[in-house]
Amino acid sequence: MAGKVEARRAALREKLVELAEAQIVAEGLGSLKARQLAKEAGCALGAIYNVFEDMTALVLEVNGRTFQQLGATVRGSLEGAEHLDPNARLIRMSHAYLGYAADNTHLWRALFDVDMSTENAVPQWYMQALGELFALIAAPLAELFPEKDRDELSLMTRALFSSVHGMVLLGLQQRISGVPRDQIAEMISQVLGQIGKN
Template identity: 65%
Template sequence: MVNAVHETGVLMSTKSEQRKAVLREKLVHSAKARIERDGMAALRARDLAKDAGCAVGAIYNAFEDLNDIVMAVNGLTFQALGETVRGSFDGTEPPVDRLILMSHAYLGFAVDHTNLWRALFDLDMSEDGRVPAWYRAALGDLFANISRPLSELFPEMAEQELSLMTRAMFSSVHGIVLLGLQNRISGVPPEQIEQMIAAVLRRIGNE
């Protein structure tokens, strides 16, 4: 009898976890679609609940808060961004050309998925100074793609200096993309952003 009760409890717990997993997937899918369409600032719990067919309170049984949901969406976005950047080169190109190809792929992703891309950097992760391990890993993968051609360009550069230069280059490209997408600030038409990126990177490579 005790075993039967235990098995029933485990089964109920398993079903509960399955329902929770299904709800989490629905909420993330809905949030991703809404962020891509309307931007992160427009995300509302009641809209997600309506999309998922659940009560608003049920959201907070599946996720801690809306930021937690956006974080899950960002995980999918980072995965897609990484695949886009990695797919832009085959590794046989000269290092500067490889950097340009990756940067143009980064720009293309930002143009095609602007609101999702912005959410990667607009989400407040300052609370308690915690940054999720997957976020650090995703950035690490992105930086590794940049670091490899830089190490070919500057083989004598110390590891710490190379790490700083990698982050500086990412920040430079990211800044050009960000200001380029905010055309009213930079005054640069979108079609010229690629030329700006290439000019900066070729200058770094002394070409």
């Protein structure tokens, strides 16, 4: 009996994640509402909270899938790029990041728009996924700045990620400080191409 209950819970959990992901893809994180989600899943509103602590926990499950896709996209950009210099590899990864963000804007935005801070309990898998992304960035930076220690390199990696993320975000939001979509890649290339060069 317990096995059947757990199987039903697991099935409902998976269904809710899939429905939440579809809603975020269609209309963004702000459109995700528990009552509508329960209706689409064919369950009581309270059933959502039997399988997820709250809506943030549900969104984090969706974000877990998104992080896997994003990481695979960025890693994939490095295939066959071993012969390229560190700047070119950074540019490749950043262009892949831009491409993923442009093609999956609502899912990408949900990674950063979810109500979460480092002061609260951030899931370990979330920090691990972010750490894996940062490790990809840190590798070419370590080649460009071999004199940097681990802490300095970590800070530089986060600074570079924040810079690229900002350019992508402002560009895709079409903010006045951003540039048109077709120029974001060129702007990223110009900035990253100068890293480590005197």
